[in-house]
Amino acid sequence: xxxxxxxxxxxxxxxxxxxxxxxxxxxxxxxxxxxxxxxxxxxxxxxxxxxxxxxxxxxxxxxxxxxxxxxxxxxxxxxxxxxxxxxxxxxxxxxxxxxxxxxxxxxxxxxxxxxxxxxxxxxxxxxxxxxxxxxxxxxxxxxxxxxxxxxxxxxxxxxxxxxxxxxxxxxxxxxxxxxxxxxxxxxxxxxxxxxxxxxxxxxxxxxxxxxxxxxxxxxxxxxxxxxxxxxxxxxxxxxxxxxxxxxxxxxxxxxxxxxxxxxxxxxxxxxxxx
Amino acid sequence: xxxxxxxxxxxxxxxxxxxxxxxxxxxxxxxxxxxxxxxxxxxxxxxxxxxxxxxxxxxxxxxxxxxxxxxxxxxxxxxxxxxxxxxxxxxxxxxxxxxxxxxxxxxxxxxxxxxxxxxxxxxxxxxxxxxxxxxxxxxxxxxxxxxxxxxxxxxxxxxxxxxxxxxxxxxxxxxxxxxxxxxxxxxxxxxxxxxxxxxxxxxxxxxxxxxxxxxxxxxxxxxxxxxxxxxxxxxxxxxxxxxxxxxxxxxxxxxxxxxxxxxxxxxxxxxxxxxxxxxxxxxxxxxxxxxxxxxxxxxxxxxxxxxxxxxxxxxxxxxxxxxxxxxxxxxxxxxxxxxxxxxxxxxxxxxxxxxxxxxxxxxxxxxxxxxxxxxxxxxxxxxxxxxxxxxxxxxxxxxxxxxxxxxxxxxxxxxxxxxxxxxxxxxxxxxxxxxxxxxxxxxxxxxxxxxxxxxxxxxxxxxxxxxxxxxxxxxxxxxxxxxxxxxxxxxxxxxxxxxxxxxxxxxxxxxxxxxxxxxxxxxxxxxxxxxxxxxxxxxx
Numbered sequence: 001x002x003x004x005x006x007x008x009x010x011x012x013x014x015x016x017x018x019x020x021x022x023x024x025x026x027x028x029x030x031x032x033x034x035x036x037x038x039x040x041x042x043x044x045x046x047x048x049x050x051x052x053x054x055x056x057x058x059x060x061x062x063x064x065x066x067x068x069x070x071x072x073x074x075x076x077x078x079x080x081x082x083x084x085x086x087x088x089x090x091x092x093x094x095x096x097x098x099x100x101x102x103x104x105x106x107x108x109x110x111x112x113x114x115x116x117x118x119x120x121x122x123x124x125x126x127x128x129x130x131x132x133x134x135x136x137x138x139x140x141x142x143x144x145x146x147x148x149x150x151x152x153x154x155x156x157x158x159x160x161x162x163x164x165x166x167x168x169x170x171x172x173x174x175x176x177x178x179x180x181x182x183x184x185x186x187x188x189x190x191x192x193x194x195x196x197x198x199x200x201x202x203x204x205x206x207x208x209x210x211x212x213x214x215x216x217x218x219x220x221x222x223x224x225x226x227x228x229x230x231x232x233x234x235x236x237x238x239x240x241x242x243x244x245x246x247x248x249x250x251x252x253x254x255x256x257x258x259x260x261x262x263x264x265x266x267x268x269x270x271x272x273x274x
Numbered sequence: 275x276x277x278x279x280x281x282x283x284x285x286x287x288x289x290x291x292x293x294x295x296x297x298x299x300x301x302x303x304x305x306x307x308x309x310x311x312x313x314x315x316x317x318x319x320x321x322x323x324x325x326x327x328x329x330x331x332x333x334x335x336x337x338x339x340x341x342x343x344x345x346x347x348x349x350x351x352x353x354x355x356x357x358x359x360x361x362x363x364x365x366x367x368x369x370x371x372x373x374x375x376x377x378x379x380x381x382x383x384x385x386x387x388x389x390x391x392x393x394x395x396x397x398x399x400x401x402x403x404x405x406x407x408x409x410x411x412x413x414x415x416x417x418x419x420x421x422x423x424x425x426x427x428x429x430x431x432x433x434x435x436x437x438x439x440x441x442x443x444x445x446x447x448x449x450x451x452x453x454x455x456x457x458x459x460x461x462x463x464x465x466x467x468x469x470x471x472x473x474x475x476x477x478x479x480x481x482x483x484x485x486x487x488x489x490x491x492x493x494x495x496x497x498x499x500x501x502x503x504x505x506x507x508x509x510x511x512x513x514x515x516x517x518x519x520x521x522x523x524x525x526x527x528x529x530x531x532x533x534x535x536x537x538x539x540x541x542x543x544x545x546x547x548x549x550x551x552x553x554x555x556x557x558x559x560x561x562x563x564x565x566x567x568x569x570x571x572x573x574x575x576x577x578x579x580x581x582x583x584x585x586x587x588x589x590x591x592x593x594x595x596x597x598x599x600x601x602x603x604x605x606x607x608x609x610x611x612x613x614x615x616x617x618x619x620x621x622x623x624x625x626x627x628x629x630x631x632x633x634x635x636x637x638x639x640x641x642x643x644x645x646x647x648x649x650x651x652x653x654x655x656x657x658x659x660x661x662x663x664x665x666x667x668x669x670x671x672x673x674x675x676x677x678x679x680x681x682x683x684x685x686x687x688x689x690x691x692x693x694x695x696x697x698x699x700x701x702x703x704x705x706x707x708x709x710x711x712x713x714x715x716x717x718x719x720x721x722x723x724x725x726x727x728x729x730x731x732x733x734x735x736x737x738x739x740x741x742x743x744x745x746x747x748x749x750x751x752x753x754x755x756x757x758x759x760x761x762x763x764x765x766x767x768x769x770x771x772x773x774x775x776x777x778x779x780x781x782x783x784x785x786x787x788x789x790x791x792x793x794x795x796x797x798x799x800x801x802x803x804x805x806x807x808x809x810x811x812x813x814x
Contacts, residue, residue: 055690057649057686058688058703062706211756213771
């Protein structure tokens with residue numbers, strides 16, 4: 001009768017959970033001397049690595065990707081190279097303060113299995129290249145094309161997600177994917193809907209919440225509004241994102257590289273992820 | 275003066291001794307016939323959660339309005355079914371708090387609080403599913419694996435017995451079942467490698483009367499060979515009891531659904547059918563002796579506890595009335611079983627099921643390939659939460675429809691070998707939700723004679739709400755978004771809803787009469803809400 005365990009024990013969950021930055025922020029602290037990771041019996045053990053893979057896939061892969069190169073969460077292959085196992089163990093156990101990445105109550109042995117798997121993966125794979133591009137040009141592009149809907153700090157619109165910490169929350173490949181094909185994945189609360197009232201008026205916006213009887217949206221004028229479905233003729237769930245797809249014709253590869261380079265510098269104002 | 279006091283004291287004592295107990299075994303047999311009572315988890319021994327009350331109807335239920343709310347003031351959510359005895363509600367809550375509450379006003383009368391140890395082992399929260407009542411006593415299992423008896427008038431502890439050692443992973447959440455002079459309970463903790471059991475205790479003394487292990491030992495003539503012949507896998511084979519069973523007085527038999535085998539996902543750790551896990555067991559109520567069993571999911575590897583209420587009823591099968599057990603199982607199939615033998619009469623999926631083609635003539639599922647969890651992950655429908663779960667269904671014998679909260683879900687299941695350590699979680703795997711998977715929930719009405727769906731009402735997200743039906747022709751159920759709703763039981767038309775602010779999780783509505791008014795009582799979050807028609811509409 002395991003219930004809710006899957007969610008509760010996820011080691012990493014959502015975009016703003018910045019394992020990267022947190023690990024960096026915690027770097028000066030020494031790990032506890034008695035860390036179980038100091039003598040991890042699973043390192044290099046073939047069977048353990050397979051068990052660790054299954055645990056990783058259950059608890060981490062949703063955000064960090066099956067290949068650990070990051071999906072909505074950061075690229076672990078780039079992060080873990082210089083990190084002692086004791087610190088990694090501590091982060092898995094305690095979670096990340098100030099983010100949605102929870103700690104884990106799993107037995108020590110399970111965390112050690114995950115570490116064995118990640119270490120094996122790191123040895124076998126090359127990390128994503130370091131961010132590149134003209135950051136100044138990227139910032140200009142962002143100001144011209146993105147701030148209408150996205151905020152950084154206190155500036156920008158509300159129709160799209162806050163990107164203040166996106167550099168710590170996303171791998172580079174995830175940023176490219178979400179700029180080129182934004183309809184591939186909608187963050188919760190940003191699905192596109194059009195409400196059709198009984199008199200035929202159409203109201204477009206992002207879906208914030210919904211139940212059988214009502215729906216709550218942010219309309220294109222950035223107003224939070226609630227509607228009774230009984231007052232609507234139709235709720236249209238759109239497949240397209242409100243964000244236009246920035247294809248190569250709209251944003252060439254060089255500009256894309258600059259924009260992504262700028263985005264990767266955004267680490268937020270939260271002390272936990274600075 | 276002294277003489278006068280003695281006379282007064284003696285007369286009070288005599289009056290107390292002469293007072294009839296508030297809940298007799300006969301009351302329990304009468305079930306919901308007394309409109310002022312809700313005496314056991316499922317309302318009566320049949321577990322139908324079907325009330326004979328008729329004040330609320332499809333015509334007037336739209337006027338239903340909140341009358342009062344009770345806030346626990348504690349952390350954690352209700353998973354309880356409150357009992358109602360003579361105008362007083364008895365409810366258990368998170369962390370083994372419990373209350374007596376005025377059913378007219380929601381005002382608390384007494385409160386019980388248990389001192390729990392810090393080092394509890396629970397897979398799924400320190401929840402509790404309710405009291406049993408017998409005599410002037412209440413009975414509650416505790417998350418540290420005890421059974422306690424409380425004085426119904428004061429909440430004082432009368433006795434407290436240990437079911438098993440919580441330090442190695444045992445826990446208890448089930449609402450006990452009072453049968454004759456015994457209190458029947460079950461143990462939980464299969465995610466920690468326990469060996470499950472069902473126990474009966476003397477209601478007066480707390481002395482154990484019998485025990486039935488839900489995991490067969492090697493010397494068990496029926497189930498002994500369904501575990502690996504070498505080793506001790508059976509000693510940590512799981513088989514939790516999460517939900518209260520039902521009772522057939524004529525057969526003197528209790529029926530309990532049993533939980534998943536342990537470890538949850540890793541097949542190689544426990545080859546064989548793994549009896550009596552993921553089953554329904556029919557036990558002699560006096561001795562605990564096994565009368566029959568039916569295993570819904572032999573060698574379960576998807577965490578599909580049969581933790582549902584075995585609902586008792588009588589159906590026309592091939593033109594003949596037949597006593598049956600109805601069971602909407604977590605594995606996605608709905609079953610109608612013969613109550614005397616456990617033989618399958620009907621077995622049909624009530625949600626999308628990809629793991630089995632059908633239930634064969636021998637009663638075993640006809641498995642489809644590719645659904646054994648491994649390190650790479652295999653996609654199977656339903657997910658670990660199942661086609662339904664611990665939330666109670668309801669059966670309306672008038673419309674002859676079985677109502678269940680259904681979950682349309684899929685998961686990717688993973689499994690791996692794991693070393694067992696007492697007191698540590700022992701599941702050997704886990705699940706994820708496939709990226710393209712859109713889950714949803716529904717209230718479904720099933721004809722238990724054929725297993726076919728008669729109507730459904732869909733929710734945008736999955737729900738864990740139980741169901742209540744009434745002879746007024748109503749179905750009450752909650753969605754996953756905090757609404758309690760009323761439906762016409764014959765058509766499925768939604769007639770009323772109210773936003774509770776927290777989804778009903780493993781709770782269902784109950785209903786009772788006080789002062790001529792029919793109340794609907796709904797636990798959700800840390801709150802009880804009582805609904806009734808506006809007062810003037812019920813005055814005579």
